[in-house]
Amino acid sequence: MKEQLEQIRRDFLTLVKEVRDRTQLEELKNEFLGRKGRLKGAMKEMASLAEEERKLIGAFANEIKEAIEHVYGEEEKKIEREEEATRAEREWIDITEPGSFQKTGHLHPVSQTIAEITDIFARIGFTRVPVPEVDWDYYAFEALNMPKDHPARDDWETFFIDAPEGKKGKIVAIPHISNVQVRAMEELKTPFRALYIGRAYRRQSDTSHLPIHHQFEVLMVDKGVTLCDLKGVIEHFVHSYFGKDRTVRLRPHHFRFTEPSFEIDISCDVCKGSGENNGASCRLCKEGWLELAGAGMTHPNVLKAGGIDPNTYTALAFAFGIERTLMMREGINLDDIRLLYKNDLRFVNQF
Ligand code: DAH
Numbered sequence: 001m002k003e004q005l006e007q008i009r010r011d012f013l014t015l016v017k018e019v020r021d022r023t024q025l026e027e028l029k030n031e032f033l034g035r036k037g038r039l040k041g042a043m044k045e046m047a048s049l050a051e052e053e054r055k056l057i058g059a060f061a062n063e064i065k066e067a068i069e070h071v072y073g074e075e076e077k078k079i080e081r082e083e084e085a086t087r088a089e090r091e092w093i094d095i096t097e098p099g100s101f102q103k104t105g106h107l108h109p110v111s112q113t114i115a116e117i118t119d120i121f122a123r124i125g126f127t128r129v130p131v132p133e134v135d136w137d138y139y140a141f142e143a144l145n146m147p148k149d150h151p152a153r154d155d156w157e158t159f160f161i162d163a164p165e166g167k168k169g170k171i172v173a174i175p176h177i178s179n180v181q182v183r184a185m186e187e188l189k190t191p192f193r194a195l196y197i198g199r200a201y202r203r204q205s206d207t208s209h210l211p212i213h214h215q216f217e218v219l220m221v222d223k224g225v226t227l228c229d230l231k232g233v234i235e236h237f238v239h240s241y242f243g244k245d246r247t248v249r250l251r252p253h254h255f256r257f258t259e260p261s262f263e264i265d266i267s268c269d270v271c272k273g274s275g276e277n278n279g280a281s282c283r284l285c286k287e288g289w290l291e292l293a294g295a296g297m298t299h300p301n302v303l304k305a306g307g308i309d310p311n312t313y314t315a316l317a318f319a320f321g322i323e324r325t326l327m328m329r330e331g332i333n334l335d336d337i338r339l340l341y342k343n344d345l346r347f348v349n350q351f
Helices: 001-014 021-032 038-048 049-088 109-122 151-155 180-188 226-241 300-305 324-325 337-341
Strands: 134-136 170-175 193-199 212-222 246-254 258-267 290-299 314-321
Touching: 001 021, 001 038, 021 038, 021 049, 038 049, 038 226, 109 170, 109 193, 109 212, 109 324, 134 246, 134 300, 151 193, 151 212, 180 212, 212 226, 226 258, 226 290, 226 314, 246 290, 258 314, 290 300, 290 324, 300 314, 314 324, 324 337
Parallel strands: none
Antiparallel strands: 134 170, 193 212, 212 314, 246 258, 258 290, 290 314
16 A cells, blocks of 8 residues: 555656646646545545554555645746746847837928918017919009019919909919018008918929929018118018028119019028039029019009008018028028929928
């Protein structure tokens, strides 16, 4: 009997060495210590033993059972440690790895510029007014002191819309946003400071021209507005947007709707005003200056067209091309305006 119990222990010790995982271990435990296990079987046989012997064998059987349980316990811990190690290996995460972010996108650089311009003028009391995408010939030209067939109209290579002519003439895709001048005078209460931003359409495309470009224009009508105010407002914008170190040049010019008239040039950022880039003439400006805007004191005839008495009120107006304005900002270094609309994410994502 004793030998039989010893055999059970030996068998368990041999077999436990082959156990690979928790299931095998549980099976083995059942086989030896379970209700129908080998130890229970051996103990049943004890019933036939004499009282004295049964006690001794019973105590020995208990010893064997405890020994087996002890080894089982050790083995169980070992398996647990192994399982833990595999899990740790499998579920390991690098907590220093950067997280994954939701892509949020951003506004196109031209839209960013529009927001910035709006803000710069809001600071000195200019309010945005709407711009129609197409307009009557009257607002685009005639009310701006350019009667029908006037040669000055040729400067704006205009797209005409194929639509019936109305009382105010043909409909054009606006070639500049100065069409809003007389509209603003008609609609707003004088005095006023208006800012309007929109698209202008012209038949042109090269490194510094687009068939559709954006413009912003300011129009300030009040008693006693002078050329000093014009210079002041231009400088407020140029210094706020480009920084105080960029140079502005007012070059006398002619526009039908302003008197006197100027073109506003700003020193080129691509060639730093030298007109040269890598030994060749600057691809963007050619002579160190970039023409950014037209400006002037509003012509009395335009005020009259807007129902404003030119003897009481004077006005200043100027308009910038937005893409050129953006291109001329320090550090942007863009030598082809058309890049802005190529829809190449590698380009726009730099802004
Ligand atoms: N409308 C002109 C253009 O697009 C620019 C311009 C010139 C606007 C003089 C003005 C101005 O307001 O006063 O070519």
